[in-house]
Amino acid sequence: MRRIWNAIGLLIIMVSMAIFLLYVVPTIDDIFTTSTLKQEDVPIPTELHPKVEEAKQTLIQRAEAKDITIVITDGHRTEAEQDELYQQGRSEPGNIVTYASGGESYHNYGLAIDFALRVDNGEVVWDMQRDGNGNGESDWMEVVAIAKDLGFEWGGDWTSFKDYPHLQMDFGLTIRELKYGERPEIEGYAANDEE
Structure with a gap:
Protein backbone atom coordinates (compact mmCIF):
# COMPACT_ATOMS: atom_id res chain seq x y z
CA MET A 1 0.00 0.00 0.00
CA LEU A 37 11.21 44.28 -25.35
CA LYS A 38 8.51 44.25 -27.98
CA GLN A 39 9.49 43.06 -31.43
CA GLU A 40 9.12 46.09 -33.65
CA ASP A 41 8.90 46.14 -37.42
CA VAL A 42 11.99 48.31 -37.68
CA PRO A 43 14.17 48.01 -40.76
CA ILE A 44 17.62 46.53 -40.39
CA PRO A 45 20.19 49.19 -41.36
CA THR A 46 21.90 48.72 -44.71
CA GLU A 47 24.99 50.81 -43.99
CA LEU A 48 27.14 52.00 -41.13
CA HIS A 49 25.53 54.20 -38.50
CA PRO A 50 26.48 57.83 -39.30
CA LYS A 51 28.49 58.22 -36.07
CA VAL A 52 30.35 54.97 -36.75
CA GLU A 53 31.04 56.11 -40.33
CA GLU A 54 32.34 59.46 -39.08
CA ALA A 55 34.53 57.80 -36.44
CA LYS A 56 35.83 55.35 -39.08
CA GLN A 57 36.94 58.23 -41.32
CA THR A 58 38.56 60.03 -38.38
CA LEU A 59 40.33 56.81 -37.37
CA ILE A 60 41.81 56.45 -40.88
CA GLN A 61 42.98 60.10 -40.86
CA ARG A 62 44.49 59.98 -37.36
CA ALA A 63 46.30 56.74 -38.13
CA GLU A 64 47.64 58.27 -41.37
CA ALA A 65 48.92 61.25 -39.35
CA LYS A 66 51.02 58.72 -37.38
CA ASP A 67 52.29 57.23 -40.67
CA ILE A 68 50.08 54.15 -40.28
CA THR A 69 47.88 53.12 -43.20
CA ILE A 70 44.84 51.10 -42.23
CA VAL A 71 42.28 49.33 -44.35
CA ILE A 72 38.71 48.81 -43.22
CA THR A 73 38.24 45.17 -44.16
CA ASP A 74 34.61 44.99 -43.11
CA GLY A 75 31.79 47.28 -42.06
CA HIS A 76 28.08 46.66 -42.35
CA ARG A 77 27.20 43.02 -43.09
CA THR A 78 23.85 41.58 -44.08
CA GLU A 79 22.51 38.67 -42.04
CA ALA A 80 23.21 36.38 -45.02
CA GLU A 81 26.84 37.54 -45.15
CA GLN A 82 27.12 36.99 -41.40
CA ASP A 83 25.69 33.47 -41.71
CA GLU A 84 28.17 32.70 -44.47
CA LEU A 85 31.05 33.94 -42.31
CA TYR A 86 29.70 31.94 -39.36
CA GLN A 87 29.91 28.73 -41.44
CA GLN A 88 33.67 29.21 -41.89
CA GLY A 89 35.45 26.62 -39.77
CA ARG A 90 32.21 24.75 -39.24
CA SER A 91 30.49 23.45 -42.39
CA GLU A 92 32.90 25.37 -44.67
CA PRO A 93 36.72 25.23 -44.78
CA GLY A 94 38.87 27.67 -42.84
CA ASN A 95 39.33 28.84 -39.29
CA ILE A 96 36.47 29.98 -37.09
CA VAL A 97 36.44 33.77 -37.25
CA THR A 98 33.14 34.52 -35.53
CA TYR A 99 30.75 33.05 -33.00
CA ALA A 100 27.90 35.30 -34.18
CA SER A 101 25.38 34.07 -36.72
CA GLY A 102 23.13 36.36 -38.76
CA GLY A 103 21.44 39.00 -36.60
CA GLU A 104 23.84 38.34 -33.70
CA SER A 105 26.62 40.72 -34.75
CA TYR A 106 26.93 44.48 -34.34
CA HIS A 107 28.09 44.45 -38.00
CA ASN A 108 24.49 43.53 -38.95
CA TYR A 109 23.26 46.80 -37.43
CA GLY A 110 25.98 49.03 -38.92
CA LEU A 111 27.68 49.47 -35.56
CA ALA A 112 31.02 47.71 -36.15
CA ILE A 113 34.05 47.73 -38.41
CA ASP A 114 37.11 45.51 -38.81
CA PHE A 115 40.53 46.85 -39.75
CA ALA A 116 43.96 45.70 -40.88
CA LEU A 117 47.26 47.40 -41.71
CA ARG A 118 48.49 48.15 -45.24
CA VAL A 119 52.27 47.91 -45.58
CA ASP A 120 54.47 49.81 -48.03
CA ASN A 121 54.25 47.17 -50.78
CA GLY A 122 50.42 47.38 -50.65
CA GLU A 123 49.95 44.08 -48.82
CA VAL A 124 47.26 43.97 -46.13
CA VAL A 125 48.44 42.39 -42.85
CA TRP A 126 47.05 41.60 -39.42
CA ASP A 127 50.43 41.88 -37.66
CA MET A 128 49.88 43.14 -34.13
CA GLN A 129 53.64 43.47 -33.45
CA ARG A 130 54.58 45.50 -36.54
CA ASP A 131 56.18 48.91 -35.95
CA GLY A 132 56.14 50.26 -39.48
CA ASN A 133 56.44 53.89 -38.44
CA GLY A 134 59.50 53.08 -36.29
CA ASN A 135 58.37 54.88 -33.13
CA GLY A 136 58.89 51.89 -30.82
CA GLU A 137 55.17 51.14 -30.53
CA SER A 138 53.02 48.52 -32.22
CA ASP A 139 51.14 50.16 -35.11
CA TRP A 140 48.17 47.92 -34.31
CA MET A 141 47.97 49.10 -30.73
CA GLU A 142 48.38 52.72 -31.81
CA VAL A 143 45.31 52.28 -34.03
CA VAL A 144 43.43 50.62 -31.14
CA ALA A 145 44.29 53.57 -28.86
CA ILE A 146 42.97 56.04 -31.46
CA ALA A 147 39.81 53.94 -31.89
CA LYS A 148 39.14 53.82 -28.16
CA ASP A 149 39.65 57.59 -27.98
CA LEU A 150 36.94 57.91 -30.65
CA GLY A 151 34.52 55.81 -28.60
CA PHE A 152 35.02 52.37 -30.14
CA GLU A 153 35.08 49.20 -28.05
CA TRP A 154 37.90 46.86 -29.11
CA GLY A 155 37.29 43.13 -29.58
CA GLY A 156 40.79 42.44 -28.24
CA ASP A 157 39.59 43.49 -24.77
CA TRP A 158 36.93 40.78 -24.66
CA THR A 159 37.48 38.03 -22.11
CA SER A 160 36.12 35.16 -24.18
CA PHE A 161 36.65 35.16 -27.95
CA LYS A 162 39.28 37.79 -28.76
CA ASP A 163 38.49 39.56 -32.03
CA TYR A 164 41.55 41.75 -32.59
CA PRO A 165 40.49 43.50 -35.83
CA HIS A 166 36.99 44.30 -34.46
CA LEU A 167 35.86 47.77 -33.35
CA GLN A 168 32.27 48.56 -32.39
CA MET A 169 30.03 51.24 -30.95
CA ASP A 170 27.01 49.67 -29.26
CA PHE A 171 25.44 52.94 -27.98
CA GLY A 172 24.46 51.03 -24.82
CA LEU A 173 22.32 48.57 -26.78
CA THR A 174 22.60 44.79 -26.56
CA ILE A 175 22.20 42.50 -29.56
CA ARG A 176 18.91 41.35 -28.04
CA GLU A 177 17.61 44.93 -27.93
CA LEU A 178 18.72 45.52 -31.52
CA LYS A 179 16.98 42.33 -32.64
CA TYR A 180 13.80 43.59 -30.96
CA GLY A 181 13.88 46.83 -32.93
CA GLU A 182 15.78 49.24 -30.69
CA ARG A 183 18.10 51.58 -32.60
CA PRO A 184 20.48 54.36 -31.60
CA GLU A 185 18.72 57.66 -32.07
CA ILE A 186 20.04 59.73 -34.93
CA GLU A 187 18.59 61.37 -38.04
CA GLY A 188 18.80 59.27 -41.18
CA TYR A 189 19.41 55.96 -39.43
CA ALA A 190 16.86 53.14 -39.08
CA ALA A 191 15.19 54.48 -35.94
CA ASN A 192 12.28 53.20 -33.93
CA ASP A 193 9.19 55.07 -35.15
CA GLU A 194 7.84 55.41 -31.62
CA GLU A 195 10.79 57.52 -30.46
Missing part, protein backbone atom coordinates in the same frame (compact mmCIF):
# COMPACT_ATOMS: atom_id res chain seq x y z
CA ARG A 2 2.85 2.34 0.80
CA ARG A 3 4.26 1.85 -2.71
CA ILE A 4 0.94 2.88 -4.24
CA TRP A 5 0.87 6.11 -2.20
CA ASN A 6 4.49 6.83 -3.14
CA ALA A 7 3.65 6.26 -6.82
CA ILE A 8 0.60 8.54 -6.56
CA GLY A 9 2.69 11.21 -4.82
CA LEU A 10 5.37 10.95 -7.49
CA LEU A 11 2.72 11.18 -10.22
CA ILE A 12 1.24 14.31 -8.62
CA ILE A 13 4.70 15.90 -8.46
CA MET A 14 5.40 15.04 -12.11
CA VAL A 15 2.05 16.43 -13.29
CA SER A 16 2.63 19.60 -11.24
CA MET A 17 6.08 20.03 -12.79
CA ALA A 18 4.67 19.49 -16.28
CA ILE A 19 1.98 22.12 -15.68
CA PHE A 20 4.62 24.49 -14.33
CA LEU A 21 6.89 23.95 -17.33
CA LEU A 22 4.08 24.22 -19.87
CA TYR A 23 2.16 27.18 -18.49
CA VAL A 24 4.13 29.11 -15.90
CA VAL A 25 7.63 29.20 -17.41
CA PRO A 26 6.48 30.56 -20.82
CA THR A 27 4.48 33.23 -19.00
CA ILE A 28 7.56 34.25 -16.98
CA ASP A 29 9.61 34.37 -20.19
CA ASP A 30 6.89 36.48 -21.85
CA ILE A 31 6.98 38.91 -18.94
CA PHE A 32 10.72 39.42 -19.37
CA THR A 33 10.70 39.55 -23.15
CA THR A 34 7.47 40.94 -24.47
CA SER A 35 6.79 43.44 -21.73
CA THR A 36 10.29 44.89 -21.72
Whole structure:
Protein backbone atom coordinates (compact mmCIF):
# COMPACT_ATOMS: atom_id res chain seq x y z
CA MET A 1 0.00 0.00 0.00
CA ARG A 2 2.85 2.34 0.80
CA ARG A 3 4.26 1.85 -2.71
CA ILE A 4 0.94 2.88 -4.24
CA TRP A 5 0.87 6.11 -2.20
CA ASN A 6 4.49 6.83 -3.14
CA ALA A 7 3.65 6.26 -6.82
CA ILE A 8 0.60 8.54 -6.56
CA GLY A 9 2.69 11.21 -4.82
CA LEU A 10 5.37 10.95 -7.49
CA LEU A 11 2.72 11.18 -10.22
CA ILE A 12 1.24 14.31 -8.62
CA ILE A 13 4.70 15.90 -8.46
CA MET A 14 5.40 15.04 -12.11
CA VAL A 15 2.05 16.43 -13.29
CA SER A 16 2.63 19.60 -11.24
CA MET A 17 6.08 20.03 -12.79
CA ALA A 18 4.67 19.49 -16.28
CA ILE A 19 1.98 22.12 -15.68
CA PHE A 20 4.62 24.49 -14.33
CA LEU A 21 6.89 23.95 -17.33
CA LEU A 22 4.08 24.22 -19.87
CA TYR A 23 2.16 27.18 -18.49
CA VAL A 24 4.13 29.11 -15.90
CA VAL A 25 7.63 29.20 -17.41
CA PRO A 26 6.48 30.56 -20.82
CA THR A 27 4.48 33.23 -19.00
CA ILE A 28 7.56 34.25 -16.98
CA ASP A 29 9.61 34.37 -20.19
CA ASP A 30 6.89 36.48 -21.85
CA ILE A 31 6.98 38.91 -18.94
CA PHE A 32 10.72 39.42 -19.37
CA THR A 33 10.70 39.55 -23.15
CA THR A 34 7.47 40.94 -24.47
CA SER A 35 6.79 43.44 -21.73
CA THR A 36 10.29 44.89 -21.72
CA LEU A 37 11.21 44.28 -25.35
CA LYS A 38 8.51 44.25 -27.98
CA GLN A 39 9.49 43.06 -31.43
CA GLU A 40 9.12 46.09 -33.65
CA ASP A 41 8.90 46.14 -37.42
CA VAL A 42 11.99 48.31 -37.68
CA PRO A 43 14.17 48.01 -40.76
CA ILE A 44 17.62 46.53 -40.39
CA PRO A 45 20.19 49.19 -41.36
CA THR A 46 21.90 48.72 -44.71
CA GLU A 47 24.99 50.81 -43.99
CA LEU A 48 27.14 52.00 -41.13
CA HIS A 49 25.53 54.20 -38.50
CA PRO A 50 26.48 57.83 -39.30
CA LYS A 51 28.49 58.22 -36.07
CA VAL A 52 30.35 54.97 -36.75
CA GLU A 53 31.04 56.11 -40.33
CA GLU A 54 32.34 59.46 -39.08
CA ALA A 55 34.53 57.80 -36.44
CA LYS A 56 35.83 55.35 -39.08
CA GLN A 57 36.94 58.23 -41.32
CA THR A 58 38.56 60.03 -38.38
CA LEU A 59 40.33 56.81 -37.37
CA ILE A 60 41.81 56.45 -40.88
CA GLN A 61 42.98 60.10 -40.86
CA ARG A 62 44.49 59.98 -37.36
CA ALA A 63 46.30 56.74 -38.13
CA GLU A 64 47.64 58.27 -41.37
CA ALA A 65 48.92 61.25 -39.35
CA LYS A 66 51.02 58.72 -37.38
CA ASP A 67 52.29 57.23 -40.67
CA ILE A 68 50.08 54.15 -40.28
CA THR A 69 47.88 53.12 -43.20
CA ILE A 70 44.84 51.10 -42.23
CA VAL A 71 42.28 49.33 -44.35
CA ILE A 72 38.71 48.81 -43.22
CA THR A 73 38.24 45.17 -44.16
CA ASP A 74 34.61 44.99 -43.11
CA GLY A 75 31.79 47.28 -42.06
CA HIS A 76 28.08 46.66 -42.35
CA ARG A 77 27.20 43.02 -43.09
CA THR A 78 23.85 41.58 -44.08
CA GLU A 79 22.51 38.67 -42.04
CA ALA A 80 23.21 36.38 -45.02
CA GLU A 81 26.84 37.54 -45.15
CA GLN A 82 27.12 36.99 -41.40
CA ASP A 83 25.69 33.47 -41.71
CA GLU A 84 28.17 32.70 -44.47
CA LEU A 85 31.05 33.94 -42.31
CA TYR A 86 29.70 31.94 -39.36
CA GLN A 87 29.91 28.73 -41.44
CA GLN A 88 33.67 29.21 -41.89
CA GLY A 89 35.45 26.62 -39.77
CA ARG A 90 32.21 24.75 -39.24
CA SER A 91 30.49 23.45 -42.39
CA GLU A 92 32.90 25.37 -44.67
CA PRO A 93 36.72 25.23 -44.78
CA GLY A 94 38.87 27.67 -42.84
CA ASN A 95 39.33 28.84 -39.29
CA ILE A 96 36.47 29.98 -37.09
CA VAL A 97 36.44 33.77 -37.25
CA THR A 98 33.14 34.52 -35.53
CA TYR A 99 30.75 33.05 -33.00
CA ALA A 100 27.90 35.30 -34.18
CA SER A 101 25.38 34.07 -36.72
CA GLY A 102 23.13 36.36 -38.76
CA GLY A 103 21.44 39.00 -36.60
CA GLU A 104 23.84 38.34 -33.70
CA SER A 105 26.62 40.72 -34.75
CA TYR A 106 26.93 44.48 -34.34
CA HIS A 107 28.09 44.45 -38.00
CA ASN A 108 24.49 43.53 -38.95
CA TYR A 109 23.26 46.80 -37.43
CA GLY A 110 25.98 49.03 -38.92
CA LEU A 111 27.68 49.47 -35.56
CA ALA A 112 31.02 47.71 -36.15
CA ILE A 113 34.05 47.73 -38.41
CA ASP A 114 37.11 45.51 -38.81
CA PHE A 115 40.53 46.85 -39.75
CA ALA A 116 43.96 45.70 -40.88
CA LEU A 117 47.26 47.40 -41.71
CA ARG A 118 48.49 48.15 -45.24
CA VAL A 119 52.27 47.91 -45.58
CA ASP A 120 54.47 49.81 -48.03
CA ASN A 121 54.25 47.17 -50.78
CA GLY A 122 50.42 47.38 -50.65
CA GLU A 123 49.95 44.08 -48.82
CA VAL A 124 47.26 43.97 -46.13
CA VAL A 125 48.44 42.39 -42.85
CA TRP A 126 47.05 41.60 -39.42
CA ASP A 127 50.43 41.88 -37.66
CA MET A 128 49.88 43.14 -34.13
CA GLN A 129 53.64 43.47 -33.45
CA ARG A 130 54.58 45.50 -36.54
CA ASP A 131 56.18 48.91 -35.95
CA GLY A 132 56.14 50.26 -39.48
CA ASN A 133 56.44 53.89 -38.44
CA GLY A 134 59.50 53.08 -36.29
CA ASN A 135 58.37 54.88 -33.13
CA GLY A 136 58.89 51.89 -30.82
CA GLU A 137 55.17 51.14 -30.53
CA SER A 138 53.02 48.52 -32.22
CA ASP A 139 51.14 50.16 -35.11
CA TRP A 140 48.17 47.92 -34.31
CA MET A 141 47.97 49.10 -30.73
CA GLU A 142 48.38 52.72 -31.81
CA VAL A 143 45.31 52.28 -34.03
CA VAL A 144 43.43 50.62 -31.14
CA ALA A 145 44.29 53.57 -28.86
CA ILE A 146 42.97 56.04 -31.46
CA ALA A 147 39.81 53.94 -31.89
CA LYS A 148 39.14 53.82 -28.16
CA ASP A 149 39.65 57.59 -27.98
CA LEU A 150 36.94 57.91 -30.65
CA GLY A 151 34.52 55.81 -28.60
CA PHE A 152 35.02 52.37 -30.14
CA GLU A 153 35.08 49.20 -28.05
CA TRP A 154 37.90 46.86 -29.11
CA GLY A 155 37.29 43.13 -29.58
CA GLY A 156 40.79 42.44 -28.24
CA ASP A 157 39.59 43.49 -24.77
CA TRP A 158 36.93 40.78 -24.66
CA THR A 159 37.48 38.03 -22.11
CA SER A 160 36.12 35.16 -24.18
CA PHE A 161 36.65 35.16 -27.95
CA LYS A 162 39.28 37.79 -28.76
CA ASP A 163 38.49 39.56 -32.03
CA TYR A 164 41.55 41.75 -32.59
CA PRO A 165 40.49 43.50 -35.83
CA HIS A 166 36.99 44.30 -34.46
CA LEU A 167 35.86 47.77 -33.35
CA GLN A 168 32.27 48.56 -32.39
CA MET A 169 30.03 51.24 -30.95
CA ASP A 170 27.01 49.67 -29.26
CA PHE A 171 25.44 52.94 -27.98
CA GLY A 172 24.46 51.03 -24.82
CA LEU A 173 22.32 48.57 -26.78
CA THR A 174 22.60 44.79 -26.56
CA ILE A 175 22.20 42.50 -29.56
CA ARG A 176 18.91 41.35 -28.04
CA GLU A 177 17.61 44.93 -27.93
CA LEU A 178 18.72 45.52 -31.52
CA LYS A 179 16.98 42.33 -32.64
CA TYR A 180 13.80 43.59 -30.96
CA GLY A 181 13.88 46.83 -32.93
CA GLU A 182 15.78 49.24 -30.69
CA ARG A 183 18.10 51.58 -32.60
CA PRO A 184 20.48 54.36 -31.60
CA GLU A 185 18.72 57.66 -32.07
CA ILE A 186 20.04 59.73 -34.93
CA GLU A 187 18.59 61.37 -38.04
CA GLY A 188 18.80 59.27 -41.18
CA TYR A 189 19.41 55.96 -39.43
CA ALA A 190 16.86 53.14 -39.08
CA ALA A 191 15.19 54.48 -35.94
CA ASN A 192 12.28 53.20 -33.93
CA ASP A 193 9.19 55.07 -35.15
CA GLU A 194 7.84 55.41 -31.62
CA GLU A 195 10.79 57.52 -30.46
